[in-house]
Amino acid sequence: MKVKVESFKIVCDCCGDTFHDGNGFVCFVDDFDGGMIRIEAESSGWISMGDKHYCSDCFTIDDEKRIVTKNGHKFDYDTREEIKKE
Numbered sequence: 001m002k003v004k005v006e007s008f009k010i011v012c013d014c015c016g017d018t019f020h021d022g023n024g025f026v027c028f029v030d031d032f033d034g035g036m037i038r039i040e041a042e043s044s045g046w047i048s049m050g051d052k053h054y055c056s057d058c059f060t061i062d063d064e065k066r067i068v069t070k071n072g073h074k075f076d077y078d079t080r081e082e083i084k085k086e
Ligand SMILES: [Zn+2]
Pocket: 012, 013, 014, 015, 016, 017, 054, 055, 056, 057, 058
């Protein structure tokens, strides 16, 4: 028989790309809270801030250790909190 499983994949909040390896998108069947896929994506150059994820093409880290995303968000690198524009 076949049984449907639920899991998580990671999608870039900027370009919409899905975290994948050479074989297709990545997910883990026993990843009940999405923690495993998050760690796997981060080890491949993605970055996570809470519920937001950005692929390596969509963010840079500036001179003041801020994560700057291509779609205009800034986050503190250490706290991963968004820096709101004043
Ligand atoms: Zn992206």
